[in-house]
Amino acid sequence: MRYRYSGLAHQGRGWPDALAPLRARLRALTGREPNGVLANLYRDGDDTMGWHRDNEPELGPTPWVLSYNLGANRDFAFRRHGEHRQCHALTLRHDDLLVMSPETQHHFEHALPRRRRVQAPRLNLTFREIMPR
Numbered sequence: 001m002r003y004r005y006s007g008l009a010h011q012g013r014g015w016p017d018a019l020a021p022l023r024a025r026l027r028a029l030t031g032r033e034p035n036g037v038l039a040n041l042y043r044d045g046d047d048t049m050g051w052h053r054d055n056e057p058e059l060g061p062t063p064w065v066l067s068y069n070l071g072a073n074r075d076f077a078f079r080r081h082g083e084h085r086q087c088h089a090l091t092l093r094h095d096d097l098l099v100m101s102p103e104t105q106h107h108f109e110h111a112l113p114r115r116r117r118v119q120a121p122r123l124n125l126t127f128r129e130i131m132p133r
């Protein structure tokens, strides 16, 4: 499986056994069948992610993104696509799952803002359905 992210091409190496229980739980909870996962480690509140949509061509026209969170609490922000003002925010906590529908990706951008008081690391796993070419 090949996937482009942040301008880099990545080659998948198959599922690690350690993720099997989490994948089964995600399937049971959401009915989705993701075939790929991206892991992002935020060392502390100075590590951030800028505004974007998860609309890479590999995800096809109706991308579902299942975002599973471990470690520090971090705020997660939304704004309408084409607008500058944030319109919604929520706190993602340890063991939280955020399901982003295709409509979410179509109409909104999301970001992980800087939070200087956060000193602990956070690991975010976004499970995605990558279309075969």
Ligand SMILES: O=C(O)CCC(=O)C(=O)O
Residues within 6 Å of the ligand: 038, 040, 049, 054, 067, 076, 092, 110, 112, 124, 126
């Ligand atoms: O860390 C997060 O919660 C956001 C990650 C994200 O938006 C992405 O990987 O596309």
Ligand SMILES: [Fe+2]
Residues within 6 Å of the ligand: 052, 053, 054, 110
């Ligand atoms: Fe994203």
